[in-house]
Amino acid sequence: GAGVSQSPSNKVTEKGKDVELRCDPISGHTALYWYRQSLGQGLEFLIYFQGNSAPDKSGLPSDRFSAERTGGSVSTLTIQRTQQEDSAVYLCASSRGDRVSGETQYFGPGTRLLVL
Amino acid sequence: AQSVSQHNHHVILSEAASLELGCNYSYGGTVNLFWYVQYPGQHLQLLLKYFSGDPLVKGIKGFEAEFIKSKFSFNLRKPSVQWSDTAEYFCAVTLYNTDKLIFGTGTRLQVFP
Numbered sequence: 001g002a003g004v005s006q007s008p009s010n011k012v013t014e015k016g017k018d019v020e021l022r023c024d025p026i027s028g029h030t031a032l033y034w035y036r037q038s039l040g041q042g043l044e045f046l047i048y049f050q051g052n053s054a055p056d057k058s059g060l061p062s063d064r065f066s067a068e069r070t071g072g073s074v075s076t077l078t079i080q081r082t083q084q085e086d087s088a089v090y091l092c093a094s095s096r097g098d099r100v101s102g103e104t105q106y107f108g109p110g111t112r113l114l115v116l
Numbered sequence: 117a118q119s120v121s122q123h124n125h126h127v128i129l130s131e132a133a134s135l136e137l138g139c140n141y142s143y144g145g146t147v148n149l150f151w152y153v154q155y156p157g158q159h160l161q162l163l164l165k166y167f168s169g170d171p172l173v174k175g176i177k178g179f180e181a182e183f184i185k186s187k188f189s190f191n192l193r194k195p196s197v198q199w200s201d202t203a204e205y206f207c208a209v210t211l212y213n214t215d216k217l218i219f220g221t222g223t224r225l226q227v228f229p
Contacts, residue, residue, distance in 0.1 A: 003159070031215060043206060043219035056216065091160065095215070102148035102167025102210070105217060107160040 002026065004108035006092050012114045013082055021077040021111045023092030030097030032075050033105060034067060038088035046090075049075065050097055082115045089113070118143045122207055122220035129197050129227050137192040137223050139181075139207035146212035149190040151181055152219075155203045163205070166190065177201070202227045 005024045013019050025032050034046040045059040049069045060066070064083075069075040079086055089112050093105040123138040141147060151163040164175025171183040181192045190207060207220040 033216065035217070035219075042221040043208075043217075045216040045218070048216050050215070059216065093160075099215075102150075102165055103215065104162050104165065105215075106162075107152075109159050 004092055004094050004106055006090075006108040006111050008111060009109065010112045010114075012116065014116055015084060016081055018078065018080045019082055019113065021079075021090050021113070023075045023077070023094075023108060025073065025075070025092070025094030026106055028096070029094035029106075030072065031095040031103075031105075032069060033093040033095075034075070034077050035091040035093065036088045037091055037110070041088075043091070046077070050099075079113075082113075084115050087113055087115045118209070118211060118218055120207055120209055120218055120220035122205075122223050124223045125221070126224045127226070129225070131199055131227055131229050132196050133227075135192070135194045135197045135201075135225070137205055137207075137225070139190045139192065139220060140188050141190070141207075141209045141218075142188065143209065143211055148210045149181070149183055150208040150210075150217065151175065151179070151190075151192050152206045152208060153203050154206070154222075160206070163192070197225075197227050199227050199229050201225060 007022045030051045032049045037043045047067045048056040064080045067077045089110040091110045092108045095103045095105045121140045148167040150165045152160045153163045166173045166183045174180045206222045208217040
């Protein structure tokens with residue numbers, strides 16, 4: 001079946017502009033995660049949605065970052081007033097959300113963000 | 117804070133050589149352990165995982181990893197690498213009752229024919 005999809009695949013923006021990144025999880029997956037992959041920091045957790053529960057936002061680096069998940073499916077990560085240090089690949093992952101130990105997360109291709 | 121260490125940042129091997137990539141984590145409680153691989157131009161994908169049972173875990177493409185609790189380690193091994201194994205390899209953990217992956221910094225593997 002279809003995997004996790006993300007759009008756009010690449011985004012170039014100017015410092016100070018807002019950006020929105022989109023993630024479509026695998027159909028039927030109730031858990032959705034955002035990670036960031038950057039040269040200086042490696043792969044970092046950002047935020048996690050599980051069903052109707054309040055999201056775990058503990059990884060968001062600043063209040064310029066926010067995310068929402070509408071209808072339990074598509075998610076949008078928004079970065080306001082972008083800074084050059086926000087340049088990274090933003091990865092989305094989803095899992096079944098069964099809360100089974102060691103559940104596999106399936107990753108999308110990522111959105112490569114460059115802030116000039 | 118919990119962390120994952122991968123000691124080898126860049127490994128270069130010839131085909132048919134044996135591979136062992138180190139992974140250590142710092143957390144005293146129950147963990148789930150993962151190795152993910154990212155082939156050039158492709159998504160991150162799961163290579164293998166451990167969550168309970170036999171500490172020797174076998175994954176895709178002939179890879180295996182051994183969980184040694186006393187050493188907080190989960191090293192990845194393959195007896196004979198191929199050129200197609202050229203990729204970046206990430207070790208990751210999830211802590212008990214959480215689902216967010218904590219990743220190591222990754223190991224870039226280059227295999228030459």
